[in-house]
Amino acid sequence: MKKHKVALITGVTGQDGSYLAELLLAKGYEVHGIKRRASLFNTQRVDHIYQDPHVENQNFVLHYGDLSDSSNLTRIIQQVQPDEVYNLAAQSHVAVSFESPEYTADVDALGTLRILEAIRLLGLEKKTRFYQASTSELFGQVQETPQRETTPFYPRSPYAAAKLYAYWITVNYRESYGMYACNGILFNHESPRRGETFVTRKITRGLANIAQGLEACLYMGNMDALRDWGHAKDYVRMQWMMLQQDEAEDFVIATGKQIAVRDFIRMSAEELGITLRFEGQGVDEVAIVENIQGEQVPALQVGDVIVRVDPRYFRPAEVETLLGDPSKAKAKLGWVPEITVEEMCAEMVAEDLKVAKRHALLKQHGYEIPVTVEG
Ligand SMILES: C[C@H]1O[C@H](OP(=O)(O)OP(=O)(O)OC[C@H]2O[C@@H](n3cnc4c(=O)[nH]c(N)nc43)[C@H](O)[C@@H]2O)[C@@H](O)[C@@H](O)C1=O
Numbered sequence: 001m002k003k004h005k006v007a008l009i010t011g012v013t014g015q016d017g018s019y020l021a022e023l024l025l026a027k028g029y030e031v032h033g034i035k036r037r038a039s040l041f042n043t044q045r046v047d048h049i050y051q052d053p054h055v056e057n058q059n060f061v062l063h064y065g066d067l068s069d070s071s072n073l074t075r076i077i078q079q080v081q082p083d084e085v086y087n088l089a090a091q092s093h094v095a096v097s098f099e100s101p102e103y104t105a106d107v108d109a110l111g112t113l114r115i116l117e118a119i120r121l122l123g124l125e126k127k128t129r130f131y132q133a134s135t136s137e138l139f140g141q142v143q144e145t146p147q148r149e150t151t152p153f154y155p156r157s158p159y160a161a162a163k164l165y166a167y168w169i170t171v172n173y174r175e176s177y178g179m180y181a182c183n184g185i186l187f188n189h190e191s192p193r194r195g196e197t198f199v200t201r202k203i204t205r206g207l208a209n210i211a212q213g214l215e216a217c218l219y220m221g222n223m224d225a226l227r228d229w230g231h232a233k234d235y236v237r238m239q240w241m242m243l244q245q246d247e248a249e250d251f252v253i254a255t256g257k258q259i260a261v262r263d264f265i266r267m268s269a270e271e272l273g274i275t276l277r278f279e280g281q282g283v284d285e286v287a288i289v290e291n292i293q294g295e296q297v298p299a300l301q302v303g304d305v306i307v308r309v310d311p312r313y314f315r316p317a318e319v320e321t322l323l324g325d326p327s328k329a330k331a332k333l334g335w336v337p338e339i340t341v342e343e344m345c346a347e348m349v350a351e352d353l354k355v356a357k358r359h360a361l362l363k364q365h366g367y368e369i370p371v372t373v374e375g
Contacts, residue, residue: 004059008032008082010067010115011089015193016133018045020086020236025049025060027240032080034065034073034089045193067111074118081124084243086131087115090163093197094137095375097159098316108162109169116173116181125179129243132170134183135163136228136254136322146325149185149252156317171250180248184239187254187324190344191232192351197375199261200229200348203268205373208352210306211272212360213299214371217306221313223262223285226321230255231339238335245333254324255337265307267342271349272296276307283309296353313375 007024011017012033024031035043043050043062051060063080065072067089077085090108091097097104112132119128139147140156155161167183174181194201199220206218230253238253259267262278265287269276273294276287287307289300300306329335359369 004028004030005083006030006032006080007084007086008034008077008080009086009088010034010065010111011087011133012062013043013045014088014092015045015191015195015232016189016236016239017086017088018193019191019233020088020239021046021049021060023236023240030059030061032061032063032076032082034076035062036066037064067107067114070114070118073114074122077115077118077124077128078122082128084129084131085115085119086133086239087112088133090133091159093195093375094157094159094319095313095315097157097162101158104158105162105165108159109165112166113169116169116179119179120173120177125173125177128179129248130170130173130179130181131239131243132166132181132183133239134167134170134185134250135160136185136187136252136324137319138164138167138185139322140319142321145321146254146256146323147252148325149250149328156319157315160319174248180243182242182248183250184235184242185250185252185324186235187228187230187252187322189230189232189235189253190348192348193232194348196373199225200264200345201352202373202375203261203265204345204348205352205356207265207268207272207274207306208349208356209359209371211274211297211299211353212356214356214359214363214369217308218265219308219310219313220261220265221310221315222318222320223260223265223309224320225261225318226258226323227261228254228256228258228322228324229264229341229344230337231344234337234339238329238333241333241335249332251329251333252324252326253329253335254326255341256324256326257341258321258323259341264341264345267345268349271346272353274300283311285309
């Protein structure tokens with residue numbers, strides 16, 4: 001009988017970790033994931049694939065751990081003996097990295113080194129393949145458009161600077177020790193599982209709440225920012241493909257299409273049957289309800305102002321525009337994204353609307369619903 005492969009995912013409780021765990025389980029892998037200890041449950045995204053440790057042939061196993069703890073990582077890797085390690089764990093919020101730069105560097109930069117070094121010290125450098133979740137934020141103040149594997153980096157945040165170290169230490173371990181280690185340079189990727197403080201989810205969740213009368217207004221930062229948004233499901237497929245090649249290489253993963261934050265707001269509103277009109281400039285810009293169609297928005301009227309700008313969401317340094325060129329991934333791996341930004345937006349709005357309707361019902365019955373999101 002063919003022995004199944006063993007994978008270890010750091011950040012398994014996150015958006016990508018949960019989709020990747022599902023993908024690998026479907027492929028017959030034994031999947032191990034590292035989750036952080038928290039006083040509240042933090043495993044919602046993987047609860048549907050959770051297996052009790054008492055079941056026979058358990059093939060999804062969660063371990064407590066943290067990228068800041070070398071001894072913990074080394075012990076888990078020694079115990080698991082993974083064929084593949086996917087390093088998806090990070091302090092991944094760019095704005096938060098300005099608030100907690102040292103923590104971000106510790107986890108995002110040194111955390112990557114700790115895993116690579118654990119693989120090496122345990123003598124697994126020929127067995128264990130390593131995937132590093134690199135990011136389009138490396139391009140920051142972009143030096144060419146579209147951005148490809150050869151585009152020079154120009155990080156614009158403590159997050160991006162930490163990820164720059166992680167990128168290069170991954171390349172360095174490949175070149176120094178012959179490890180199969182590679183970087184996926186992923187552009188923004190979203191889904192209904194996206195954290196609530198990233199801009200797409202903040203928008204779909206916020207507008208769904210507004211439609212149901214749970215919130216009055218969405219407060220935004222820089223709505224001019226342009227991003228190349230794909231669906232996380234497409235992107236985790238590419239993460240797996242990158243570890244199945246003869247030789248380790250780095251790849252840009254993107255859709256090759258770009259829209260502004262403002263357009264994503266407009267698109268999400270349209271999904272709810274709301275036509276928005278943007279008026280004003282800079283911090284005085286607002287979006288007004290111009291037309292309503294359908295039954296999705298009982299709480300709104302034409303003329304309502306439902307989007308405003310709050311400068312607290314501006315960043316000390318902004319990445320204004322990102323647009324990826326995924327042609328290497330297409331040429332070498334045959335990877336193309338299957339889900340468009342419009343389809344992704346529709347899926348996110350539909351999911352958030354379901355939750356908002358449930359919350360509206362609970363509220364009618366006197367339950368307090370916390371709805372605010374800072375981020
Ligand atoms: C690839 C990359 O992707 C993500 O980083 P991000 O691009 O910073 O993601 P975001 O969704 O927080 O912001 C996107 C844009 O939207 C602008 N924006 C406007 N108004 C608000 C606002 O109110 N909130 C937020 N969060 N952003 C806003 C904001 O200024 C920025 O220009 C992470 O996964 C990261 O880990 C990663 O690697």
